[in-house]
Amino acid sequence: MLLLLQVCKALSLPPASGPVKKNRSSARFFYSIVVGWDPLHVPVRLGTGCREAPGIGKIGKTKPCHVDTEVYEREPSVRILVCVKQVPDMESTFRIDEHGKGFEESHTVFRMNSYDDYAVEESVRIKERLLDVDITALTVGTQRAQAVVRRALELGADQGVHLVTDRSQGMDALETSSRIAAFAKDQSFELLLFGVMSEDEQFSQTGPMVAALLDLPYATTVVSETISEDRQHVTVERELEGGRRQIVEMPLPAVLTVQSGINRPRYASLSNKLRARKQELQVVDANRMSPVGRCQELVRAYLPPPSETGMFLEGTLEEQAAALVRIIHENADVL
């Protein structure tokens, strides 16, 4: 419906009346007639002559495109910054390190924060939609964190940036955000994408902090986004409590943090995997960037006291199952 209204506004048409107003799919259909998009929102452009989109390679399925070259070249190119974080595998057993402020890393497996998978995927989908899009993936972290920039390249990002720090844990959200903001400040990104939170800390701070530091509008917990035809605005659906959604519009450039489930992340293509392995990254020594403030002081880290856990059942699986049936029978009247 929102889409429909925007299109009508752009074309100075009165909104269609009748069932179109109430029905999302018919709104899409109407939209498809007007601008030549198919009802499922897949970009099929009108015009003559097909032009290869720069750098798209073989990401996912390619649709036949018919792009009016002249119009296409006048459109500004959209630059997207997608920020990714390396996190420990959450299934790990953690031990406190000797400083008492973090965990021992020796046997820990690290990977990309899964919320960032969705952010990278969304940037690639925007690129498939708008074509002239350039995606830069960035991380802040020690040497080992470089793996997640390469991972983002595998998934379809064009450029990789690594802001190298010497501290691997206990990075402060303001510290990280200031680094990212300092890097992004003069780079004319139209869109900055983040995962809604990191799996390891779940504080949900970095995206909005970067936005506030750069004085950009932002939206969090985004589950869908639509960039306007003139590429001046983005309209997003934010997911709130209980599945309620809020629809918000803001001008670009803007910062979005995406919620899991916004898309279904793809597997990396072989060609992107090969490219990612060899591609040079832009490496910046974050310690040489101007000093930044912190927003907290980490005093100590420790394992939770065992008394907080529930009662573990003992014995073979058969015995545990029998015990559980007895417990359920005695405590809850449901059997």
Added chain:
Amino acid sequence: MPGATKSIWVLAEHSDGFVQPVTYEVLTFADKVARAIQGKISVVVLAHPARPMAGQIAERTGFDVIGVDTETACHYNGEAYRNLLNSLALSGPPSFLFIPHTTMGWDLAPGIAVDLGASSLSGVCGFEADRGLLFRRRILNGKIIQDVRPIGDRPVVVTVVPGTEDPYGTKPNAPGNIQIYEREAPRTRTRVLEHVEPPPSSVDLREAEVIIAAGRGVGDAENLACIHELASLFRRGAVGASRPLCDMGLLPLTCQVGMTGQTVSPKLYIACGVSGAVQHTMGMKASDMVVAINTDRNALFCREAHYCVIADLHEFVPILINKILAFRGERPE
């Protein structure tokens, strides 16, 4: 610290003109902090109209309420909220600003913290005031606890995890003072266009007596069959899910239990392969009896559960099904 009363603001969360219950939980937390540091609490209500909700809070809790009434505040708009809080802070910023760690808190706290040049402590679930003020939070799915301290004399923005405290219940001697400021709608770049209610759920988990919740550990659709079978053994049994499983497309979002899904309180909640992220546990804390089936002894969910079975659920659930049928005499042991 005699003479230096610290001002503590608690931001009320509201929806459709009603104060959200989580506001009163955060108030309990803020009240404990206030007693420890001799602070004075004011509840801040940004709304339109602001007076009814301000009145309700002042009457129920006895705390002073500052209401800012402006048209754009009838719904949450992060940019407008920041704008209004910043203008309130011009006449003296608070020492502490407490916000619920909800989608509002996630959205607002980092931004307002940058605006106020504040310390920003997010996802707090406790505090300690013996040697200076330390705030506590869980990281790595609850496997590690961190104590953090605000920096210097700056204001401190804290988001408090829902469920940390009970709703504020102390009966006041007298209602708190109410101050209402009428403000023109701040100019914002973000425009809230509309709110969309979730489609009426085909699966109303609130009616269920027993919920078998499937988490990421279930793995694939094939393994989901035994979860469905276990749920079908109970007269009012239903299958619930944690968010990752819905994101994987294995169960519809309508089955989701937690912050962005349904809030449930069955007699029995059996969580299979659920890691126990706070976004999930927020939705099932009120269950009478909670059982965890998990391969990871250190999973956060084992702390939420009354009873834990450390096992591969694909082996254990079929055995459990047999035992239940045998208990009822429907199948020989």
